[in-house]
Amino acid sequence: MKVKVSLGLNKRTWHPSPLVGQIVLVTTLNEDGTSNIAPKSWISMMTFEPPILAIGCDLQHRTARNILRDKEFVVNVPGAELAEIVWESSELPHPRPVEAVGLTPIPALKVKPPRIEECKAHLECALDRHLTYEDEVILLGQIVATSVDQEVHVAKDPYEYLRMFVYLEGNTYGVIEQAWQLGDEKH
Ligand SMILES: Cc1cc2nc3c(=O)[nH]c(=O)nc-3n(C[C@H](O)[C@H](O)[C@H](O)COP(=O)(O)O)c2cc1C
Numbered sequence: 001m002k003v004k005v006s007l008g009l010n011k012r013t014w015h016p017s018p019l020v021g022q023i024v025l026v027t028t029l030n031e032d033g034t035s036n037i038a039p040k041s042w043i044s045m046m047t048f049e050p051p052i053l054a055i056g057c058d059l060q061h062r063t064a065r066n067i068l069r070d071k072e073f074v075v076n077v078p079g080a081e082l083a084e085i086v087w088e089s090s091e092l093p094h095p096r097p098v099e100a101v102g103l104t105p106i107p108a109l110k111v112k113p114p115r116i117e118e119c120k121a122h123l124e125c126a127l128d129r130h131l132t133y134e135d136e137v138i139l140l141g142q143i144v145a146t147s148v149d150q151e152v153h154v155a156k157d158p159y160e161y162l163r164m165f166v167y168l169e170g171n172t173y174g175v176i177e178q179a180w181q182l183g184d185e186k187h
Pocket residue numbers: 023036037038039040041042043056057058060061062063064086087089090091092096167
């Protein structure tokens with residue numbers, strides 16, 4: 001039998017992390033109507049019908065406060081080429097509109113917070129409900145509109161075009177650069 005060792009119960013100290021979280025940029029609106037951008041990686045699809053996704057967020061974060069107040073947000077999917085901007089944006093002081101990190105806000109289809117032009121896919125969400133755990137909150141959003149760059153439809157491999165990336169630990173991330181299908185010969 002293989003020897004198994006404990007990683008402990010504190011996610012912050014897990015090395016390596018056995019769970020990954022897709023890195024996204026969440027846009028919300030502040031009370032004064034300006035936009036706020038923040039990276040999040042504790043995000044996952046939860047149900048098909050209705051299409052619900054969940055985001056884990058610190059309750060003090062602008063993102064959580066804005067979503068709990070306005071009940072709307074956009075999940076923007078960046079490619080790995082935006083990794084540095086993603087990390088920089090998490091450190092920028094507020095107010096932190098989309099333009100502050102050098103990105104471009106464009107109107108969303110169904111909700112008030114903007115999409116981010118440089119991102120390649122967008123999930124517009126309406127808050128369905130939330131669950132709080134001490135200082136953190138799980139935000140359950142119903143996806144009300146979706147959009148992707150037109151290029152994904154012409155790309156040979158749309159995943160190679162998207163170059164989505166996932167949070168591992170600290171400032172370490174992984175990139176999805178190629179999609180495999182069952183039966184493909186592995187390299
Ligand atoms: C790659 C990356 C992923 C992150 N994921 C999360 C997350 O899932 N939940 C969270 O609360 N904070 C996360 N953070 C930290 C927030 O982005 C950071 O604290 C940010 O300043 C919060 O901004 P806000 O107050 O505008 O929401 C992440 C940071 C980085 C760099």
